[in-house]
Amino acid sequence: MRDAFTRALMREAAEDPRITLVTGDLGFGVLKPFWETYPKQFVNAGIAEQSMTSMAAGLAATGRTVLTYSIGNFPTLRCIEQIRNDCAYHGADVKVVCVGGGFVYGSLGMSHHATEDMAMMRSLPGVTVFTPGDPAEVEAVVPVMLRTKGTCYLRLGRGGEPTLHASPVTGWTLPKALTLRAGTDVAILSAGGILTQTAEAAERLAQRGISAEVVSFPCIKPIDTEKLAELFARFRHIVTVEEHTVVGGFGSAVCEAAAEAGAGCRIHRIGMEDVYSSIVGTQQYLRERYRMDAAAVAERTEAWLQGR
Secondary structure: OHHHHHHHHHHHHHHOOOEEEEEOOOOHHHHHHHHHHOHHHEEEOOOOHHHHHHHHHHHHHOOOEEEEEEEOOOOOHHHHHHHHHHHHOOOOOEEEEEEOOEOOOHHHOHHHOEOOHHHHHHOOOOOEEEOOOOHHHHHHHHHHHHHOOOOEEEEEOOOOOOOOOOOOOOOOOOOOOEEEEOOOOEEEEEOOOOHHHHHHHHHHHHHOOOOEEEEEOOEEEOOOHHHHHHHHHHOOEEEEEEEEEOOOOHHHHHHHHHHHHOOOOEEEEEEEOOOOOOOOOOHHHHHHHOOOOHHHHHHHHHHHHOOO
């Protein structure tokens, strides 16, 4: 996802010299092509993420479109006051980019587990929240984000994620959800890089004779209420999956839409329960421990369909 982000950003920067990337002293391997090509559109703010965010707000006030870039919780939770007061409140064109959403940096412990960021950013008035599921979605989302006025949040994985879409995602418009697989028995919805697990879970369910529709939501604020209304009407059971707390995140957004629509379907949320992750390990290991990996998604979905 990081490489897809850089590719998309470089294409946009070539056309718009106002685009400025500010990093918190990291990402040099993936960002090197950008700063070598556009040195006047790049700033290393150092390990000072709160100052980086206020700097971005100031640069945006001069007419620039500014991206802040750091890992996990550092450009979000550490800077939430600056994002709220300096950026969002003023409608500043600042795009906060988190690389390492969820358990990407799982081996570094709870401080690096980004499991509350979507809820925090989603709660801020006027902030648009982008959650692409694979590199193809990243390349489609970045140009739209840069043209979206005001403060935005982009949640990325890390690197090496597979491209799950069979062809490039072209003509994507905000906040369109994307269907990767049609189904008739249950709909499995996800936001972000956990899409790899929902896609695999659908394959596992198919082997058990269960037809699962897989839908990715590259944006959760605003959320695609039109697509959700269609899903609420077609399915008795809907499963939401997020590498994030179930409190206030993607599943909560879907539940809110269902309540407002008066939907009669059952919605089952998969994600972190109301706990902090106190263990360390690889991203996939933590997904397994917290029962949000493909095997667990398939198992839990089948149990819900059977009324267990």
